[in-house]
Amino acid sequence: AQSVTQLDSQVPVFEEAPVELRCNYSSSVSVYLFWYVQYPNQGLQLLLKYLSGSTLVESINGFEAEFNKSQTSFHLRKPSVHISDTAEYFCAVSKTSGSRLTFGEGTQLTVNP
Amino acid sequence: DGGITQSPKYLFRKEGQNVTLSCEQNLNHDAMYWYRQDPGQGLRLIYYSQIVNDFQKGDIAEGYSVSREKKESFPLTVTSAQKNPTAFYLCASSLGQGQETQYFGPGTRLLVL
Numbered sequence: 001a002q003s004v005t006q007l008d009s010q011v012p013v014f015e016e017a018p019v020e021l022r023c024n025y026s027s028s029v030s031v032y033l034f035w036y037v038q039y040p041n042q043g044l045q046l047l048l049k050y051l052s053g054s055t056l057v058e059s060i061n062g063f064e065a066e067f068n069k070s071q072t073s074f075h076l077r078k079p080s081v082h083i084s085d086t087a088e089y090f091c092a093v094s095k096t097s098g099s100r101l102t103f104g105e106g107t108q109l110t111v112n113p
Numbered sequence: 114d115g116g117i118t119q120s121p122k123y124l125f126r127k128e129g130q131n132v133t134l135s136c137e138q139n140l141n142h143d144a145m146y147w148y149r150q151d152p153g154q155g156l157r158l159i160y161y162s163q164i165v166n167d168f169q170k171g172d173i174a175e176g177y178s179v180s181r182e183k184k185e186s187f188p189l190t191v192t193s194a195q196k197n198p199t200a201f202y203l204c205a206s207s208l209g210q211g212q213e214t215q216y217f218g219p220g221t222r223l224l225v226l
């Protein structure tokens with residue numbers, strides 16, 4: 001079975017500062033990795049995903065994540081955050097041969113002016 | 114517009130009452146999922162279905178039931194056996210067949226009176 005650990009439940013930062021949201025996973029088989037974002041009282045939106053190929057993946061709004069197989073990590077980074085990035089972020093993993101996603105507990109990112 | 118719709122947005126349940134949450138998708142996806150979200154616990158899988166007329170229990174299926182009579186619909190019934198039903202419920206779908214990006218609906222918040 002897979003598991004996901006998001007190491008920080010809350011991350012407060014100031015606007016225009018860099019941010020890193022940490023995600024570690026555990027699995028005995030090959031995996032796909034995902035980051036989803038959730039704004040208050042809404043569903044989840046896919047931010048970015050790693051399926052294969054380049055270990056560095058990027059989203060359209062400036063986030064990036066790097067798959068590190070040796071450290072079993074998939075940390076999410078942004079060099080300069082905006083107020084509008086305030087949301088809850090979920091890391092998730094699935095087996096490459098299966099259909100189920102396992103989610104981490106989420107990290108609340110709060111960007112302050 | 115293609116997407117996933119969930120209704121109602123808010124739902125109130127009396128003690129001992131069954132309630133059904135609706136989930137419809139027009140993405141032509143084979144797989145559909147129901148998650149429960151509680152503060153600080155991330156998303157937990159209740160049931161999932163990879164094809165019409167078939168579904169599997171997730172991690173917290175007790176007190177819930179589902180049906181998958183049509184490809185586009187996957188309703189969830191919260192039965193009176195679910196002793197702590199107050200939560201945010203999210204429906205998702207994916208292409209299936211190894212294409213595991215899941216797309217989420219806007220959610221239904223269930224409250225017990």
